[in-house]
Amino acid sequence: MLLIALEMIGIAVFAASGAVAAVRARLDVFGVIVVALTTALGGGIIRDVLLGVHPPTSLRNWPYLLVPALTGLIVFFYHPQVARLRRSVLLLDAVGLGLFVTSGTTTALALGATPYAACLIGMTSGIGGGAVRDLLLREIPMVLRREIYAVAALAGAVVIVVGHWARLPEAPVALAASGLIVALRLVALWRKWNAPVARGLEG
Numbered sequence: 409m410l411l412i413a414l415e416m417i418g419i420a421v422f423a424a425s426g427a428v429a430a431v432r433a434r435l436d437v438f439g440v441i442v443v444a445l446t447t448a449l450g451g452g453i454i455r456d457v458l459l460g461v462h463p464p465t466s467l468r469n470w471p472y473l474l475v476p477a478l479t480g481l482i483v484f485f486y487h488p489q490v491a492r493l494r495r496s497v498l499l500l501d502a503v504g505l506g507l508f509v510t511s512g513t514t515t516a517l518a519l520g521a522t523p524y525a526a527c528l529i530g531m532t533s534g535i536g537g538g539a540v541r542d543l544l545l546r547e548i549p550m551v552l553r554r555e556i557y558a559v560a561a562l563a564g565a566v567v568i569v570v571g572h573w574a575r576l577p578e579a580p581v582a583l584a585a586s587g588l589i590v591a592l593r594l595v596a597l598w599r600k601w602n603a604p605v606a607r608g609l610e611g
Contacts, residue, residue: 417500423447423504424444424483427443428487438485439540444480446544455516455536498597509585526572531561535558535561547578
């Protein structure tokens with residue numbers, strides 16, 4: 409029950425980030441809800457498609473659709489108030505990223521994915537929705553150009569895979585992986601870390 413509650417919180421936070429971006433792009437209410445749903449569920453749907461889970465989990469259970477849709481509506485009508493909670497949203501976003509990456513990697517391993525594939529699928533579970541959100545809004549995905557986001561997700565996925573290979577207890581490994589992701593995200597935000605980009609380019 410606790411895991412489901414945490415997952416719903418993660419979905420709501422990701423939906424809020426998508427809805428805020430959609431509001432800033434001046435989409436109508438339907439567009440805001442669509443982007444909120446895509447941001448919240450995109451990574452999980454991509455994960456399930458890659459693993460051959462049909463239909464995807466989020467399309468078989470109504471709370472997975474209701475929570476992001478309601479979150480999108482709330483942000484649409486109360487976006488100035490939501491914008492003031494930026495720090496809290498960033499913290500919850502980091503926690504949601506940790507949860508989705510560990511859950512996605514563990515699911516991939518349980519369904520027989522190779523360690524290499526499980527790392528990539530786990531990372532995609534965490535960052536996929538945000539990448540699709542940015543593409544819908546005609547932007548280069550943020551995870552490819554700013555902040556330590558995808559790198560943190562991949563690091564957490566690697567911890568899960570190494571723990572699985574070493575036959576360590578699943579719960580402590582998942583907790584350690586989630587903690588690593590959250591810590592990397594928060595330190596990156598605090599220190600304003602970004603992955604290096606090529607130098608010497610004009611424009």
